[in-house]
Amino acid sequence: MIYEAEWVLPVTSPAIKQGAVVVDQGSVIDFGSAAEVRTRHPEREVTSFHHAILLPGFVNTHVHLDYSVFRGLLDDCDFGDWMLRFMVAKRRLEPADYAASALLGARECVSSGITSIGDTVFDGEATMRAANRFGLRAHAFVEAFGMDDTKISRVVKQTADRVGRLREIAGPLAHVGVSPHAPYTVSGPLYRALTEFAKAEHLKIATHLAESRAEVTFVRNGSGVLAHDFREMVGWDDLTVTPTGTSPIKYLEQWDVFEGDVIAIHCVQASQTDIEVLKRYDVAVAHCPKSNAKLGCGIAPIGAMLAEGVRVGLGTDSLASNNILDMFDEMRMTIFLQRASQQSAVCMGAQQALEMATIGGARVLGSHDLVGSIDVGKRADLIAVDMEHSHFAPIDDPVSALVYGANQEDVFFALIDGKVVYDRKTFVTVDSERIAHEADLVRGKLRG
Secondary structure, eight states, X not given: OEEEEEEEOOSSSOOEEEEEEEEETTEEEEEEEHHHHHHHOTTSOEXXXXXXXXXXXXXXXXXXXXXXXXXXXXXXXXXXXXXXXXXXXXXXXXXXXXXXXXXXXXXXXXXXXXXXXXXXXXXXXHHHHHHHHHTOEEEEEEEEOBOOGXXXXXXXXXXXXXXXXXXXXOOTXXXXXXXXXXXXXXXXXXHHHHHHHHHHHTOOEEEEESOOHHXXXXXXXXXXXXXXXXXXXXXXXXXXXXXXXXXXXXXHHHTTGGGSOEEEEEOOSOOHHHHHHHHHTTOEEEEOHHHHHHTTOOOOOHHHHHHHTOOEEEOOOOTTTSSOOOHHHHHHHHHHHHHHHHTOTTSSOHHHHHHHHTHHHHHHHTOTTTSSSOOTTSBOOEEEEEOTTOTTOSOSOHHHHHHHHOOGGGEEEEEETTEEEEETTEESSSOHHHHHHHHHHHHHHHHO
């Protein structure tokens, strides 16, 4: 099949006006100007998207599909208060409810142009089955918690069992990893034990890190809302909190966590010294600008990370902390927050943001040899964005038009691993209305 569009954005090579991409058996086998591609492949069927931009599918490096039904219930909270309210809300749902929630999140990912996800999973089976059903390329990181060091062996075994179960149901596009949740929910010795387990099993590690000042206060001083109210709520109030006198990033370095293959989620509260640690160990960063801003956590120093050569990809976080899974919003927010914080309009631009949403995210998840750009030999994860009614028309710079002018509603086509999963705003293989209805029934439990 030949897919043509007014613009093709390979991402790692220049934009092509009146371009085309040839897909065969799930792979990109050719791309270039439409006229030349048609000449080289005269026998192939052509699908033309006309006034559209064709580009690689977005790589969402951090999301929680199974928290999707919490959208809008926890707005206008600081991080600490949000965490406490979220813990209470989660208790209203049964395990089966998360299946409907994960399907809702997967539906929004695909319709938003997201074709790959990195998901730290609370209910891993719900997320994995939702990803399989929609055909998403998924990296599911099994969350682990524990501050009682007498239970380390038990937690590691439980994590290993969950990893094994997810591997059994994982689809051909799915990978399983481990997620020690965060420094305020996982002790240093447990972090080390989980890192050793992940290394032995050749698993990636994803962990929430340096997200908020509340976390910094907890790690450095052993105080604050995460040391008191939160620990009391989860039953850890009888466990001793030991101040470390250091940053969350330096704290994990002390426990050899970065000896593993690590994705650090957030890294808002990262100093230049912290960034140098991330670079030294080749730690990748999942940047979630909207969620961080909404919860009042701050602005991650992404410009400094990129300058040091740290791998950075964009993430939306969950619908519980970010109301829409719109990677266009994330690209714009990344640019605007960096420009505002540095008081410079040239410190970051549209091309950099687009790279973080595609090939940069693929580098974070370790899938850059397969996806993230349009290149011969890569898998065909492609999306089409309608620009016919764009305020940018006529388009002179397609990257600028896409990043500054488009949104998730403009996505009308998605191809994952060469399979059409979303066409003319219609899901090919799932009943979208039924998914929405079942999710609304679950949402009713949260309203009560």
